[in-house]
Amino acid sequence: MGPGADVNGLGDAVVYLNDPFNWTRPNGILELLGEHLRISVIAVLAGIVVAVPVGIALGSAGRGRGAVVVLSNVSRAVPTLALLTLFAVSPIGFGATATTIALAVFAVPPILTNTYVGFRGVDADVREAARGMGMSRGQIVRRVELPLALPLVMTGVRTAAVQVVATASLAALVAGGGLGRIVALGFGQQDYGQIIAGAFLIAVLALLTELLLVLLSRAVTPGRRTSPFSSGRRHPAAGPEPTAAGMPL
Template sequence: MTGFGDAVVYLNDPFNWTRPGGLLDLLVEHLAVSGAAVLAALVLALPLGIALGTSGRGGGAVVVLSNVSRAVPTLALLTLFAVSPIGFGNRATAIALAVFAFPPILTNTYVGFRGVDGDVREAARAMGMTRGQVLRRVDLPLALPLVMTGVRTAAVQVVATAGLAALVGGGGLGRVVNLGFGQQDYGLIIAGAILIAALALLTELVLVAFSWAVRPGPRRWRFVPGRQRTVHGEPELTGVGVPS
């Protein structure tokens, strides 16, 4: 039987999913490590990107920081962590993946907030909005599509790369691939690769749907009736459309 056929048989065996330490447990562990990494990167990159984007300064620093962060391989970081107090395991993997997720979130947040029209901000301030209100009600809705693009890019990259945790004693779906290499079992290798690729694709689809759900849409309008008048013997209702 081919390696792909072995992978299909392995994935279709319920015991491989439900046993202790099986695919379901590895899937949960994979998602936990990935989620922790993206959340850590989001907590660090989002405020920094907002601060730099709204001030209009630091564009060069953002580019340099993003390029330097992208140039550091995740596997190299894991190797360095292994000989440091951080050590092996899922914690080291989460930290390395957070470094990997930081650049796209920072860059897209900066570009999104930097691209908000200054006239829009001035109009909001002229209406009496405070700085915090302008940030929440004007800047964030306009920058949100780009911010979510950065989060989506980072999340997909992290999910696809989290399999490296198995190389440093961590968990996740990468253990299936690592076990396959250790046993020279191409079915296991392909099964693990299929699961990681499918999870990355599912992450992309879920975040695309979430981005669509939270993006600012066209405002709905309702008709406020005014006074009634008669035109050519027929009643005509006047009024104005206002945002609902």
């Protein structure tokens, strides 16, 4: 596709996006957007339900670093498309269910890693002071550790959500819904304007997801969280974001 085709494709994309019929018709942009969001939200929530409790348990106990690194790296190494292919020949089959499960697996690593690092980095003196005040284990987690670890937990959720929204376009490859269907149909019809329009919508949705979760993170963590029991040591949440390959422990 040469420069002339690029220009024509951009023009066709603008025309496609400015046509109200493309937004409101059955299987139009609005309907596909709703499907895309539904798949993404369910996948991220499933990832949170699985990863956060495991990260809290291991991080609070101060052990399991190797297991977290291995689990995160293995999950990252398995391509979502490969999982979808395996599901296609299993009872799960094609469709939105297969895509949601695959994306949930994809969401686990960043949430698990950041939750583990956030809770693992809570000052031991803080925990001891809380115990000395008669707090139960559950109270320490909810009232002391969680506020301190929350910035890193939210960073993991934000990373997972953006990745899931961007990758949910693969649903179109397994008879699922979502904005990826616009791109897939564009390829099938050799309609470069439709391909560009679909890619643009997915990119904008990912950026809006990032922005929304940044605002949410600031709302639930207004400034650097500190504990009345803190010994003054800096919490890892104030430093660079960790990765599964190099957690700052």
